[in-house]
Amino acid sequence: MAKTIQEINEKIKSGKAVVYTAEEIISVARSKGKKKAAAEVDVVTTGTFAPMCSSGAYFNVGHSNPRIKLGGGSVTLNDIPVYTGFAAVDFFVGATAIPDDDPRNKIHPGKFPYGGGHLIEDLVAGKDAQLLARAYGTDCYPRRKLETWIRLEDMNEAMLFNMRNGYQNYNVAVNLSDRIIYTYMGVLHPNLRNATYCSAGQLSPLLNDPLYRTIGIGTRIFLGGGVGYVVDRGTQHNPDVPRTDRGVPRMGAGTLAVMGDLKQMNARWLRGASFSGYGVTLAVGIGIPVPILDEEMLNYTAVTDNDIVAQVVDYSEAYPNCIPGSLGEVTYAQLKSGSITVKDKKVPTAGLSSYARAREVASTLKNWIAEGSFLLSEPVAPVPSVESGIKFKPLQERPIFNNARVAVD
Amino acid sequence: MATKRLVFNFPPHLIDQPVTYQLITEHNLKINILRARITPREWGRLVVEVSGKKQNLDAGLQFASDLGLDIKPLAQDVQWDAEKCIACTACCSVCPTGALSVTRQDMQVSFDHDKCIACELCIPVCPYEAMQIEF
Numbered sequence: 001m002a003k004t005i006q007e008i009n010e011k012i013k014s015g016k017a018v019v020y021t022a023e024e025i026i027s028v029a030r031s032k033g034k035k036k037a038a039a040e041v042d043v044v045t046t047g048t049f050a051p052m053c054s055s056g057a058y059f060n061v062g063h064s065n066p067r068i069k070l071g072g073g074s075v076t077l078n079d080i081p082v083y084t085g086f087a088a089v090d091f092f093v094g095a096t097a098i099p100d101d102d103p104r105n106k107i108h109p110g111k112f113p114y115g116g117g118h119l120i121e122d123l124v125a126g127k128d129a130q131l132l133a134r135a136y137g138t139d140c141y142p143r144r145k146l147e148t149w150i151r152l153e154d155m156n157e158a159m160l161f162n163m164r165n166g167y168q169n170y171n172v173a174v175n176l177s178d179r180i181i182y183t184y185m186g187v188l189h190p191n192l193r194n195a196t197y198c199s200a201g202q203l204s205p206l207l208n209d210p211l212y213r214t215i216g217i218g219t220r221i222f223l224g225g226g227v228g229y230v231v232d233r234g235t236q237h238n239p240d241v242p243r244t245d246r247g248v249p250r251m252g253a254g255t256l257a258v259m260g261d262l263k264q265m266n267a268r269w270l271r272g273a274s275f276s277g278y279g280v281t282l283a284v285g286i287g288i289p290v291p292i293l294d295e296e297m298l299n300y301t302a303v304t305d306n307d308i309v310a311q312v313v314d315y316s317e318a319y320p321n322c323i324p325g326s327l328g329e330v331t332y333a334q335l336k337s338g339s340i341t342v343k344d345k346k347v348p349t350a351g352l353s354s355y356a357r358a359r360e361v362a363s364t365l366k367n368w369i370a371e372g373s374f375l376l377s378e379p380v381a382p383v384p385s386v387e388s389g390i391k392f393k394p395l396q397e398r399p400i401f402n403n404a405r406v407a408v409d
Numbered sequence: 410m411a412t413k414r415l416v417f418n419f420p421p422h423l424i425d426q427p428v429t430y431q432l433i434t435e436h437n438l439k440i441n442i443l444r445a446r447i448t449p450r451e452w453g454r455l456v457v458e459v460s461g462k463k464q465n466l467d468a469g470l471q472f473a474s475d476l477g478l479d480i481k482p483l484a485q486d487v488q489w490d491a492e493k494c495i496a497c498t499a500c501c502s503v504c505p506t507g508a509l510s511v512t513r514q515d516m517q518v519s520f521d522h523d524k525c526i527a528c529e530l531c532i533p534v535c536p537y538e539a540m541q542i543e544f
Contacts, residue, residue: 049495050497051536109533111533182533186499186534186536187503187533187534189503194502194503195502196499196502271495271537273536273537274536274537274538275536276533276534277533281536283495283536283537336513336516337513338501338502338511338513348501348502349502350497350498350499350500350501350502350503351497351498351499351516352497352499352536353497354495354496354497354498354516355496355498355516356495356496356515356516356517356518357495357496359515359516
């Protein structure tokens with residue numbers, strides 16, 4: 001019998017909702033059978049904790065006296081340049097931003113010890129940050145210089161706003177060349193000496209609702225240790241990719257844009273990360289509840305690491321030069337076993353997404369729902385699925401000749 | 410047979426003395442040098458695995474510390490910060506000795522001091538600065 005989200009919420013409010021994590025539901029579905037499990041279970045909670053570069057946060061720091069127009073000026077927080085192209089005292093901090101004087105990769109591989117991701121972590125941890133600003137001065141905003149300590153609690157608004165999180169599946173990265181390479185998939189040793197992957201597999205949010213039936217615009221989620229919302233599809237959302245019989249994409253597909261109030265988040269779930277030779281990012285903890293509306297949803301959430309496959313991609317040559325193709329397909333069960341076989345060679349595997357922490361996210365969210373402090377929300381609109389025709393396109397470059405001012409096709 | 414992984418800190422005045430040679434020939438110890446850093450006029454550091462009969466090992470280490478060597482177990486120099494570690498497992502595939510390993514059941518990471526040879530391969534691999542080595 002089908003359930004509605006309102007009915008599930010009534011059960012949550014009365015403390016009677018039956019909730020499992022996306023890992024637990026696998027054995028529940030096996031022992032009870034899918035039909036019975038679908039009738040009994042109300043919610044399955046998912047989780048992931050991994051580096052997600054397209055993350056950031058916007059802030060309103062309040063007006064100084066006399067007033068200063070940060071918009072159009074230059075501002076740093078702990079030496080991290082922030083984007084000020086807004087009204088007087090709003091700005092955006094990107095997770096990958098780094099100080100102007102960071103040597104970057106001039107001494108290769110660069111260490112990237114501190115960046116936007118670390119700044120967001122420090123602010124959420126309640127630490128003081130140094131705000132330095134230079135502005136041009138106007139009649140209504142005369143001040144041209146500002147130097148002050150600032151904390152998250154001092155700000156008016158502090159909102160995490162991530163334009164692409166929760167990638168539905170991802171590549172497995174290897175290095176076919178004869179030199180070590182430093183990538184966003186970690187340090188890859190030459191001649192297939194290691195492989196890295198980045199997904200929580202059977203616990204990952206979008207792999208438990210592969211065709212976006214319940215996760216949509218307005219879905220309430222666990223975000224950074226607090227409560228957040230799905231804002232819309234994420235950038236590079238690419239639903240129309242090859243899928244398995246159960247609808248699970250065989251490669252990177254859907255993504256989500258999410259946001260939430262930073263002041264109620266926790267630094268355990270927003271961690272700055274430094275990738276040698278690559279740069280800075282932010283590891284974000286996300287958990288999404290999947291309502292078990294019917295047997296189809298139960299079937300989706302009962303997906304196991306054996307059912308989810310990913311493509312092995314060479315990051316020395318194929319990835320940088322956009323050469324399509326895969327060196328093979330492996331399951332997450334194989335990836336988590338510690339080694340896979342690529343080109344007849346046994347290659348040790350390592351994750352970048354923490355499965356241990358993904359479990360913690362899913363069980364935290366499960367507890368919130370079980371104790372009645374977290375209700376499910378009905379999506380306002382779905383995120384586009386396979387039939388939407390949305391495609392992730394490469395950039396078609398059109399050269400600019402003779403300093404032309406008008407584009408010519 | 411006893412085996413110890415140790416860090417030998419050589420004061421500057423001992424750098425030109427063949428202490429390792431004496432440990433091998435006079436105390437009958439097997440010495441595997443895992444890392445070495447010797448800088449003129451500064452303290453030199455040697456990471457070694459020393460093995461031999463218990464009494465030879467004790468006598469050899471007594472001889473070395475009487476000479477003025479500062480000897481510490483290797484474990485003190487390599488630190489895994491469990492608070493900073495998120496258990497992503499990135500380090501585990503590059504660790505050559507299995508000192509950093511994953512319990513496959515719950516995908517938790519653990520660090521075994523006794524297996525660590527302070528090769529530092531884990532240092533650039535950890536995005537969260539969870540591994541720290543003083544060397």
